[in-house]
Amino acid sequence: MTETFMALVPQFGVYLVGMIVFLSALAIPLPGSMLVMVGGGFVASGDMELVPVLAAAFLGVVLGDQTAYTLARQGRTAVLERMRRSDKRARQIDRAEALIRRRGMLAVFLSRTVLSPAGPYVSYVSGAGGFGRLGFSMAAIPGAVIWSAFYVGIGYRFADHLSEIASLIGNALGLITAATILVLMGLWLIRGLRDTAATEIRPEGAAATEGKHD
Amino acid sequence: MAVAGFLLALVLVLYFAGSVMREMRGFHDAQHEGRPLEGWMTPRYVSMSYRVPPEEILALWQISPDIRRRMTLSEISKLNGMTIDQMQRLVTERARVLRAGGQ
Known part of the structure; x- marks a missing residue:
């Protein structure tokens, strides 16, 4: 499928790049980052211009992020009311919303850069979780600038080895995501062990306290 | 649940770490070779990849220099009747001659 879209880039240019990036920001499984790299490769070969490719990638991500956020926000009330x-x-739900409000900007920014496979889902969660649009945009827009510049730059620099570099980046992002999950699971595990230990110790402690009162 | 999640994440980390290392090695080797031609490429893209001037590439493929910008190899193949493999051989040979300092 990626090859088919790559063959359409020379015909439809930046419009196709922007549209596919937009759709992939909505979690539709399309090769958005790959097409931005192809765009960068065509800039290197002189087939396309740098500014329109960068602009298409940037606008595609920003509009996609905002659309996902808005969709989730609009659907939120009905779904949450039923869940509440x-x-x-x-x-x-209250706890999750509080967490999003507290750490939302960091999560949104990371999901546009080193954890970019999670980007669309974080947009939906931000909208559904009641994270303010201003905070969301303040993290998502700088993230989109970095994302667009990175993939256009990589495509430009490694223009004649796009498939190899795309696969390498895909696996590197997979590694970062898996390592993040590993750390979170590790923390969850440690917390669970501590809670278990505290529950086992508490009855003895409580008994000792009662003994003192006697 | 947490233990299963932790072990699954550990397996994924090891898998991706192995893939990254293997691909970095492969990528390092691939950088020394011209990229095999594919239907989505354009003459300028091939020119950049093989370091053969675009006008020479078009001449090798018997294509007029006035073709539409960003015409793909699939489209060119329909125009000149050559397969992508045939175009590949012509470009590879020309690149080899140019690298050897030939005209």
């Missing part, structure tokens, strides 16, 4: 009917779920 259960007290337990309502508490979990």
